[in-house]
Amino acid sequence: MKKIYAIASLLLAIIVFSTTTSQACTNYLVTRGASTDGSNMITYAADSHVLYGELYFRPAADWAEGTMIDVYEWDTGKYLGKIPQVPHTYSVVGNMNEFQLAIGETTYGGRSELGTGKQEGALIDYGSLIYLTLQRAKNAREAIKVMTELVENHGYYSSGESFSISDKNEIWILEMIGKGNGEKGAVWVARMIPDGYVSGHANQARITTFPLEGKNSISSDKMDKIFNPEVTNVYAKDVISFAKEKGYYPKDGKNKEFSFSDTYAPVDFGAARFCEIRVWSFFNDVKEGMDKYFDYCKGKVEHDEKGYATNRMPLWIKPDNKINVLEVMDFMRNHLEGTELDMAKDMGAGPYGNPYRWRPLTWKVDGVTYCNERATATQQTGFSFVAQSRNWLPDAVGGINWFGVDDAASSVYFPMYCGSTRVPKSFAVGNGKMMEFTNKSAFWVFNQVTNFAYTRYNAIHPEIAKKQKALEKKYLSFTKIIDLAAEGMFKTDEAAAVEFLTDFSCNQGDNLTDEWREFYGYLFAKFMDGNIKEKDGNNQNPKMKQPGYSKEFYETIVKTTGDKLKMSGDSH
Template sequence: MNSIPYYSACTSILVGKSASLDGSIMIGRNEDAKSAWPKHLRVHPKKQFQTSQWFQSNDNGFKMPLPQIRYQYEATPEWTAKYGLFEEDGFNEFGVAMSATESTYANPTVLGYDPLVPDGIGEEAMVTVVLPYVKTARQAAKRLGTIIEQFGTCESNGILFADRHEAWYMDTGSGHHWVAIKIPDDCYAVVSNQMAVQKIDFNDPDNYMWSKGLQSFVDVNHLNPALDGSFNFRNIFGTHSQSDTYYNTPRVWYGQKMFNPEVEQRPDSQEMPMLRTPAHKISIDDAQAFLSSHFQETPFDPIGSGSNADKKKYRPISLAKTQESHILQLRPNLPQAIGNIHWLAMGVAAQSTYVPFLSGFNTVPDEYQVGGAQYDPKSAYWIFKLVGVLVDPHYPQLGELLKQTQEELSIRYRQLILDADRRCHGMSHSELVTLANEVSTNAAKLALNRYQQLTARLVAESTDLSPLNYKQDLNL
């Protein structure tokens, strides 16, 4: 078993195509666990094996057979596989997007009847055993669900899937039971370490999926507290604890405050819905702003002007323990290799930048393939992380320099993408791959160079901010 506890505490967003500004489907998440634990970016090429394939976890011994054809996919694994792979997020060659996982908690009553399985599948394995073997988002959810039913799971999680037609969110609620819901095209969802799926319509398999025997499991064990007999997965399998009130629900509140400011809710409400129709169409910039937010314009912003008690009251969305943040955007009416974008912010999203990797890319910059637990100036993770470390002690003085850099890069990324959109029409697949590599590499190099320049300026600016300082009369 893992000798270093891996406390994943993520925040997720899903946006339907009619709820987005440009018709995109978007799924995204902050991967939160440790404050100095680098991630890499990797593309696994398609491979046909001649012998039987097996996956075995370095974390808990989970083991299962795999197909002999592994399709190309990208992922963001840990810098070390010693405690598990944690590949977390990416696209495969069929344009299926997956993000795993949003850690959640099942209540003790349910676990008494269907305990978690110590050597069942966990977060670290899910992308690896699902994403390379599916052709649609629905297939991906079904494959993972089948694995959980057969082998069990060692933890409860929320998992995000998407393709160009639909987005799905799955909750695992016990050792072998799960549900999944298709996100309505005109809705969005924000999720924060709580089971999210609410009412299930067992007469609507087009929009819901569930584990075999789920209804009978709940009925036989008298687990449903609803007076009207409705089936609310969150209420049956989830928790409503004090930890939820201070750690989880405020993040949902803030996301819904951003996208539905007209709705009056309390940060500690346990009754907020999973799905809402936004008051305005959600852009990729809006989704990035949510995942990089920390309760701005409220008393609860840790770097705001609220009281000390308020600033520490709720757990923020973007925080020091974010290893990477990603949004997988599926843009319509463009070739998949250019239209699908893996926006990747290494380190803390509030202090980093979302670099666009067009999903046809198969060449990864060297800086995204290196970096360990100790600072490495050649590592993308550490290049972005260092800026945050320098800004942290002096946000009032240095925060504006960071903001200017982020905004400048956002503008430059958009110009690179628009240029690719204009050039891609009529290209062959190999030409699209070349273009995707060109744009992705240029965006990554631009970000790395600009952050290294920012680091140099921050160091210079910081020299006069030492507590060992004194304002003196220069005439003396």
């Protein structure tokens, strides 16, 4: 049994390595009772080296009976086929719709035979599943129903996915994996995060055991009961029987001991070290005592006789203190600071403490494999957001998609109200592409600043962080005023209120891009050529410092070069 498990773990490690280098994302979930203002919040970092960061917009629309919609795979643009359109679709800004419903995801891969493209004739990939659902559902429970029915009716094209689904009252996590070839659809489990708790997922399935049929739990053949508020767990009726049929779980195994994650996506070194550690970094920031899971997150996974991991983290935790939206933004900027794996502290950080490592994720020396860390903040982020849903406001006002492009550590989240009917031009789809640079695009403007900072991180990034904080605090102050004004306008002129919110959101986004473009010029002038320059009053020449490298780095140079650079004789 252990030998079979070891082989399976090796195969799954390959899958995890492949997934985390292509489409690797991070989601954090904060329920109303865990937030300072009573809002639900989920985050999403869309991480891919080839994903162009832009803000999608799909206006509400009515459709004639019999209309079909084309489905394209989100990652590649591959045409998958047509499905029937619904009579009316809702307005969607980014990953949030007009009713404050927001959806994020992370890819965990799972068993390779159930992965992307393995189900012949499948039409729904995970990206299309998100955006189709946002156009068709008003709340999280309805979203789960729509998502699971879409893959049941049209097949599931992608590999294993974890979805964060939030509305103004609840937050759910839905984990899904396809059935492979020969059987349409997917198996899945969805669980509501208890109010007052936080959760997260980052490219590793996290739902283990779950309550079976009962007062609070239903199977998919009773989906009509999902809108009962007492129901907090829902699962595919064949999620266990399918695993037994395929040999993933013993036929005589007890159903109550069945773990979704350990069966369909077992945790191995890569899953823990590259994926679970990002969830841990969030948990560790909000609760004391999480250090007991650090060995697990470093890749020391312990297993029982079934091959199930025994030392993994809980699906959700109760934070020690309530969390505000600015803190949530900062959680997305973590590089494992303050731990022994702090990416700014080892030789790979270079002379300027750069907490980034260029790919590949793993590498070999003398036949031995080593790894770089995969932290929450990463260079390959296309876009990220903090979706905030607030149930005490009209929907168009209550939902804010705090949106940013490029690396979250150096991005700025600006407020995009979910009721907006257009998006800022500098963030709009079609304004540049991955291989088509334009200085009018927020994605390219932010990448200029970020990539310049990578060259001398400990000198340049503090300036970025200072400006980032100032802008986000300003935006938060603005939204408090905008909330009041728009809420009042809704009582007399809803259309005017929506236009007011749209103008505000678009102005903030485009003004941010303009300001960041000027900021790049300031940084470039100050830090070019390895110098640090400051204006010196009205003098022609600026004040200049040439800080060189750190003492530790100079010592490393001497250790690795010996007397090669040593000056001899009486030199001055």
